[in-house]
Amino acid sequence: MSRPELPGWRWGPFTFRLPFYHTRFYWPEALQGLFIAAATGLAIVPLMTAFFGLSFEEAVAVSMIHSILIGSALIFFGEPYAPGWITPALPLVLAFVLGGSEDPTTRFQAMTAVSLNFAALLFILGVTGLGKRFVFWLPDTLKAGIILGAAIAALKRVFIDDAERFLLQQPIATGLACGVCLIFAFSIPMQRLKEKYRFFAILGAMGLLPGFLLAAIVGPLVGEVSYDIQWGILIPPVAEAWAKVSPFAIGWPSLELFIQTMPLAIITYVILFGDLVTGNEVIREGLAVRDDEHIDINPTRSHLSLAIRNALMGISAPFFPTQGALWTGVHVIIMQRWKQGTGAMNSLHSGLHSYYLMGIPILFFLLPLLTGLRPLLGIALSLTLVLTGFACAYIAMAIPKSNTSRGTVVLIGAGLAFFEPWVGLLFGLAATILLVGWDRNTDPIPQED
Template sequence: MIEPMRTPAGRARRDGWNWGPFTFRLPFYHTRLMWPEFLQGLLVSTATGLALVPLLMGYFGLSFEQAVTCTLLHSVLLVAALYVFGEPYAPGWNTAALPLVMAFVFSQYTQPEARFQAMTALSIGFAALVFVLGITGLGRRLMEWLPSTLKAGIILGAAIASFKQVFFDDAEKFLWTQPISTTVACAVCLVCLFSIPLHKLKHGNRGVMLLVSLGMLPGFAAAALVGPLVGEVDYQVQWGWMVPPVAETISRMSPFSIGWPSADMYLRAIPLVLITYVIQFGDWVTGDAVLRDGMPARRDDPVDIDPTRSHLALAIRNFISALVAPFFSTQGTLWTGVQVVVVQRWKEGPRAMRDLHSGMLSYYLMGLPFIYFLLPLLTAMKPLLGIAL
């Protein structure tokens, strides 16, 4: 297991209020607003944060307002990793596990209540596993035992399952309703994310670097422009504010309202919980590698890498999510693209970014989920959510 990074004085630097192994950093007080990260996050968070809305509406029976509120709850818990627990990673979904989760839940259960109960079982089981493995050190032993070929097979299987779900099983529901826009979005995303010539150009061109750093957003923007031209997207923007129906939404999902998972659900969830932890551990390894690459350039801003804290924070977030808004694998540790983008600018020195936590929290809108209250933004995004999925 990776040891915590310490300051020369032998003490981890913590600009915040300590509570147990965690550090609370009050936005705007312990952290400074970084406008470049804030503006990028405003665009990217809007597109990606609402990507689950079609799933929640189509497979879990929620209304648009309830689905947006569920996403709001997920976002609040996700960003808590930064300012409540003091994690140095850009939090995100455990994306590689999401296709496996959907395949498990959709194939085993047909009713929305049962599907939410299955999500609760997965979240609680995962929280318990992460908590135990973190405090005992068994997680490191598990990863040493698991062969690399098996890890690769799990990730490849998740990718194939996702491809089959979108392009075959649910093609009539999503793909064939907006085929041209979806194709354009996929093509632009593939170029921005995986084009080797484009990634070579980013080292000498700030415009290309910005384009690449936005991840899937350019593809989403291209679809937003092409969709109306080909008649696949019809914007019906509504003005005003949306008041998220929090209590109503929680009552549709929470085990306190719909009932707790059965023992059989917990038992069926065990294999997927173990697989998700393997994928999750890979995210920690990736995040640590990105941080350690930037540390030599920022001796003035030491970063505390603490695996025990990371395990406990992840366990707490997943447990709370299970109680109020269960949707397993949305409470992960790392959004790799954001981690790389923020650390790259952090490496440029204090003039570019005062400290890592300010940059991270700025990308997540300083922990203020105001985008979920802006009705014009939400209604403008609504016809594009199937493409985002």
């Protein structure tokens, strides 16, 4: 007997599910989504105000467009994953964009170029089915080097490139936030405590929130954070932001810029493919427990929906790579509740819709929340990059099987973090071939449903 899929309105390969009509609302997921999204979704605001010439309100407007596009993955396209940024690619993109141009206009044009390159790559690889073959074809050493390059670039951005602007302005609060989150996310002794004591298990399930809240409390006590909370409603200035960021207003990228950013699109695709595989495996694990709901895993649909979202982002609010397939921690948390049965959550799609506040971007209109978070956004950015660097480093170093491969991975990672994208990619290819050989893993990825 086949399991039913949650109904929706089909259009092409996609399924539109109307919030509150097709999906139910769950308060636990909604409350988590409101605060954790607030802590992480606005993390790029300090970057946009510091390096891209936007005011705080304009940066909030751009982030709101990103949030709406992320929510569309669930509502308009029917994706079964908790969507998020392709975070490991962010430091590599920032290194290229901030290092390659001085003015905000050119930087936004570079963001448009890499977004549209990525969208085109996703569309072609999705429609032709070549995506899986491409990732199979890449050698493991090069894949690991790409991931380690993201780790090095992330930590370099926090501790060297932007240290004076963010980390050194709030060293105690930032250090506390990073330390607590690293311990709860990765510490082996803490894992034992979470298995033994429910209190630590609950704290660990909150993701970034405990460390972020601790920084919010300690920051004012040590003089690193000063709150200026304003009451009222903010109407994000979308038109003003559009005039400063959209290629329709500031001009389109040059052909040279499209060519220069293509390696970043390729590198990001390799990272994205790993996210899709991870998301699929988490769903399959849940399906072994829940036999009452069918979850449609469709790689072609995922490629096409990601292509559309990145193309729309590239022409309206370009800031790459905020339109990815998976926010792993959130995906796992929602799946854990879904696995408890229909009494806890009738459908995975209901849980996903609830976490993303049914696609309604209310966060960006709440002035008290936005102004309360404003002095903490630099901490949120540093926290995001440090956790990304740590996670990417341990994933990358688990891939190589020989000492020579491990050494080559470090060389490739350094090359990608410090050189231009084309140079880093060519250096990685040469190092792999000359030092390790084409060590391609022939083990197939488990077949999609």
